[in-house]
Amino acid sequence: MALIVQKYGGTSVGTVEKIRNVARRVARTRDQGNDVVVVVSAMAGETNRLLGLANQLSEMPNERELDVVASTGEQVTIGLLAIALTDMGYKAKSFTGFQIPVLTDSAFVKARIRKIDGDTIRDALKNGEIAVVAGFQGIDETGAITTLGRGGSDTSAVAVAAALSADVCEIYTDVDGVYTTDPNICEDAKKLDKISFEEMLELASLGAKVLQIRSVEFGMKYGVRIHVRSSFNDNPGTIVTKEEEIMETAVVSGVAYTKNEAKITTVKVPDRPGIAAKIFKPLSDANIVVDVIVQNVSVTGYTDLTFTVGRGDYKKAMMITEGTAREIGAERVVGDDKIAKVSIVGMAMRSHSGVATKVFETLASEGINILGITTSEIKISCLIEEKYTELAVRVLHNAFGLGKPASG
Amino acid sequence: MALIVQKYGGTSVGTVEKIRNVARRVARTRDQGNDVVVVVSAMAGETNRLLGLANQLSEMPNERELDVVASTGEQVTIGLLAIALTDMGYKAKSFTGFQIPVLTDSAFVKARIRKIDGDTIRDALKNGEIAVVAGFQGIDETGAITTLGRGGSDTSAVAVAAALSADVCEIYTDVDGVYTTDPNICEDAKKLDKISFEEMLELASLGAKVLQIRSVEFGMKYGVRIHVRSSFNDNPGTIVTKEEEIMETAVVSGVAYTKNEAKITTVKVPDRPGIAAKIFKPLSDANIVVDVIVQNVSVTGYTDLTFTVGRGDYKKAMMITEGTAREIGAERVVGDDKIAKVSIVGMAMRSHSGVATKVFETLASEGINILGITTSEIKISCLIEEKYTELAVRVLHNAFGLGKPASG
Numbered sequence: 001m002a003l004i005v006q007k008y009g010g011t012s013v014g015t016v017e018k019i020r021n022v023a024r025r026v027a028r029t030r031d032q033g034n035d036v037v038v039v040v041s042a043m044a045g046e047t048n049r050l051l052g053l054a055n056q057l058s059e060m061p062n063e064r065e066l067d068v069v070a071s072t073g074e075q076v077t078i079g080l081l082a083i084a085l086t087d088m089g090y091k092a093k094s095f096t097g098f099q100i101p102v103l104t105d106s107a108f109v110k111a112r113i114r115k116i117d118g119d120t121i122r123d124a125l126k127n128g129e130i131a132v133v134a135g136f137q138g139i140d141e142t143g144a145i146t147t148l149g150r151g152g153s154d155t156s157a158v159a160v161a162a163a164l165s166a167d168v169c170e171i172y173t174d175v176d177g178v179y180t181t182d183p184n185i186c187e188d189a190k191k192l193d194k195i196s197f198e199e200m201l202e203l204a205s206l207g208a209k210v211l212q213i214r215s216v217e218f219g220m221k222y223g224v225r226i227h228v229r230s231s232f233n234d235n236p237g238t239i240v241t242k243e244e245e246i247m248e249t250a251v252v253s254g255v256a257y258t259k260n261e262a263k264i265t266t267v268k269v270p271d272r273p274g275i276a277a278k279i280f281k282p283l284s285d286a287n288i289v290v291d292v293i294v295q296n297v298s299v300t301g302y303t304d305l306t307f308t309v310g311r312g313d314y315k316k317a318m319m320i321t322e323g324t325a326r327e328i329g330a331e332r333v334v335g336d337d338k339i340a341k342v343s344i345v346g347m348a349m350r351s352h353s354g355v356a357t358k359v360f361e362t363l364a365s366e367g368i369n370i371l372g373i374t375t376s377e378i379k380i381s382c383l384i385e386e387k388y389t390e391l392a393v394r395v396l397h398n399a400f401g402l403g404k405p406a407s408g
Numbered sequence: 409m410a411l412i413v414q415k416y417g418g419t420s421v422g423t424v425e426k427i428r429n430v431a432r433r434v435a436r437t438r439d440q441g442n443d444v445v446v447v448v449s450a451m452a453g454e455t456n457r458l459l460g461l462a463n464q465l466s467e468m469p470n471e472r473e474l475d476v477v478a479s480t481g482e483q484v485t486i487g488l489l490a491i492a493l494t495d496m497g498y499k500a501k502s503f504t505g506f507q508i509p510v511l512t513d514s515a516f517v518k519a520r521i522r523k524i525d526g527d528t529i530r531d532a533l534k535n536g537e538i539a540v541v542a543g544f545q546g547i548d549e550t551g552a553i554t555t556l557g558r559g560g561s562d563t564s565a566v567a568v569a570a571a572l573s574a575d576v577c578e579i580y581t582d583v584d585g586v587y588t589t590d591p592n593i594c595e596d597a598k599k600l601d602k603i604s605f606e607e608m609l610e611l612a613s614l615g616a617k618v619l620q621i622r623s624v625e626f627g628m629k630y631g632v633r634i635h636v637r638s639s640f641n642d643n644p645g646t647i648v649t650k651e652e653e654i655m656e657t658a659v660v661s662g663v664a665y666t667k668n669e670a671k672i673t674t675v676k677v678p679d680r681p682g683i684a685a686k687i688f689k690p691l692s693d694a695n696i697v698v699d700v701i702v703q704n705v706s707v708t709g710y711t712d713l714t715f716t717v718g719r720g721d722y723k724k725a726m727m728i729t730e731g732t733a734r735e736i737g738a739e740r741v742v743g744d745d746k747i748a749k750v751s752i753v754g755m756a757m758r759s760h761s762g763v764a765t766k767v768f769e770t771l772a773s774e775g776i777n778i779l780g781i782t783t784s785e786i787k788i789s790c791l792i793e794e795k796y797t798e799l800a801v802r803v804l805h806n807a808f809g810l811g812k813p814a815s816g
Contacts, residue, residue: 016461016464016465019465020465050484053424053484053488054487054488054491056424057424057427057428057488057491057492057495058491058492058494058495059495060495061491061494061495062490062491062494062495062500064490064501064502065486065487065488065490065491065494065500065502066487066491067487068483068486068487068490068502068504069483069484069487069488069491071483072480072483072484075476075477075479075480075483076458076461076477076480078473078476079462079473079474079475079476079477080461080462080465080473080477082470082472082473082476083462083465083466083469083470083473083474083477084465084466086466086470086473087465087466087467087468087469087470092470092473093472094472094473094476096476096553098506098551099551099552143506143507144507145504
């Protein structure tokens with residue numbers, strides 16, 4: 001008998017019939033003798049509908065009130081799921097953010113969880129009830145309703161699992177688990193049985209969008225085993241867990257990529273302290289998120305500074321940067337809005353030399369020019385021309401032996 | 409400067425554009441220097457949509473969870489209205505049932521308000537904010553979400569007004585106020601400037617459906633002046649208040665009616681103690697609401713017992729009563745499913761003799777046969793054949809001089 005937290009996203013509870021399916025799966029887990037806590041999102045489309053109403057009333061809706069409106073989506077789902085479960089003869093009780101309570105800071109629309117009191121849910125479990133918990137929402141110290149931002153239900157689930165010291169937090173989604181790369185690009189992409197929190201963080205932020213980043217951070221901080229699996233079948237998925245729990249580690253766990261990037265280089269920047277700040281401040285003031293930043297070592301008193309932004313921000317970022325370049329006396333600004341980023345991620349990289357070399361050789365052997373490089377302890381990212389994305393992913397996936405063994 | 413509670417129903421907030429209109433009206437009241445608390449219902453149709461989802465999952469949805477689902481309707485409206493107000497530059501803050509809190513008993517889907525803590529709202533008002541309060545909802549002692557049942561937002565508004573000792577509780581609706589009778593039947597029906605709580609209770613329960621009965625009871629108990637008025641114009645409506653505040657009182661304030669009634673008479677019932685209970689117990693067990701009950705005084709050891717039910721319950725009630733009649737040895741049961749009830753209501757009736765006589769004479773003069781009579785201190789009701797309803801209302805309205813003075 002285990003304590004299992006299960007999380008179902010918006011598409012898993014998108015219709016009344018799907019809610020009934022979730023109820024059946026929850027009931028089966030309960031029938032196996034487990035204590036079950038279910039965390040759910042709003043029915044698919046509902047959050048957008050609610051935000052749409054708000055946006056019709058204001059171009060910049062008051063964020064405290066936006067959370068009052070948006071949080072109703074999850075509240076509807078918990079009530080409906082509890083109704084489905086009680087209709088099937090199970091004891092079930094729903095809990096909103098304020099009823100648990102899930103205490104957050106007061107950063108409306110992007111609040112962070114501070115503390116979850118596990119007692120209310122524990123009482124329900126002791127009472128033989130299935131606890132059905134609203135994801136995405138909490139309250140701040142003043143009792144105001146907050147939401148955690150898009151994808152926040154994953155974080156809710158992992159945080160609840162941490163508060164209850166649950167045996168596992170199962171995240172049900174529309175994929176089977178975490179793959180070595182995008183199966184749409186590499187036919188032989190392989191589902192990973194286990195992956196470390198650290199690798200998952202790098203993969204998630206790079207585009208393997210199966211788990212919200214903050215939920216992984218939470219899992220890492222509190223040591224919550226996360227099981228990412230499909231809500232359409234009973235196959236085991238991918239366990240995200242501590243590095244120590246993973247016996248056999250490949251040097252590289254996966255290949256990630258993001259398209260739709262754009263690259264901007266400020267050429268011949270006078271290399272003085274504070275120059276980088278001068279370039280990036282106007283961008284962050286304009287709410288433009290900068291991803292990769294590459295700065296050459298200066299030997300001549302001048303340096304080239306390259307960064308990437310999302311393609312949607314390209315024109316605005318170019319304009320801003322051209323202004324900054326004139327101000328600081330840089331020579332010129334050049335840009336390219338057809339860029340992709342390909343990354344390999346792996347814990348064992350730390351203790352293996354030659355991984356970077358292998359990446360560069362592999363790409364070079366296919367004639368793929370590298371436009372920029374950044375590395376972390378467990379990740380190497382290369383900027384390339386977008387048209388080479390699929391090819392780069394495939395050759396890297398193959399070079400590091402990530403594919404399924406050839407069958408037959 | 410006054411403290412004004414305003415309540416807007418579902419049709420008044422049925423669309424984003426209508427919510428904006430409500431915001432404008434609220435803002436105007438604020439601009440006049442008043443403290444304003446707004447109580448709102450769910451957007452028209454929303455409660456039915458939510459209950460529909462629940463009913464797809466269960467024929468008898470768990471009522472605790474039904475309230476979790478249903479209460480989101482009002483929560484969406486308060487958020488949207490607060491967004492509209494802040495967008496117009498006003499300080500506004502929304503409050504759910506748990507945030508105030510509105511403490512109720514635990515009778516889910518039909519909870520009763522026990523206590524409203526006015527401090528949270530008072531703090532907001534002191535802070536210069538317009539308080540936007542969710543009607544219809546509360547929490548019980550365990551923190552579970554409750555709802556007050558259909559029309560409960562009127563009660564929420566009056567209860568909030570009582571808790572804050574507001575100067576007036578304005579109920580905005582789609583009619584101009586309370587009329588002496590149905591203007592669709594009597595062209596010269598007149599809007600009442602004032603009416604007592606007691607009269608309003610009798611009129612409301614008889615079919616003048618502008619105010620939820622329980623809100624009137626609440627207003628009477630706590631002495632809250634209620635102003636029923638139209639959300640489509642600025643005309644003064646009808647003030648419902650204490651009898652003492654009403655200077656000129658007509659003998660009769662209004663004529664009410666209900667159609668779609670059915671009458672069942674058990675003939676020659678042995679007049680023994682407990683017989684009435686024997687007849688009515690099986691009906692209440694079958695959830696049939698009995699309205700008027702008339703029992704003749706027995707002089708022979710036998711009595712005739714007549715009662716009315718809604719027409720939809722007629723067949724079932726006949727069947728049940730026929731069974732009971734055999735059991736208790738009554739002679740037979742006769743029924744009529746084409747019955748209406750016409751009533752006159754007036755505080756001054758208590759001190760005026762001859763009112764009943766005038767009613768009977770007026771109906772008789774038009775050849776309308778009276779099939780049953782019940783009276784209270786301030787009301788006389790007559791059962792008549794349904795086809796005479798409009799005629800009866802018109803002649804009574806005229807006989808008691810309720811119409812507008814003839815113009816021109």
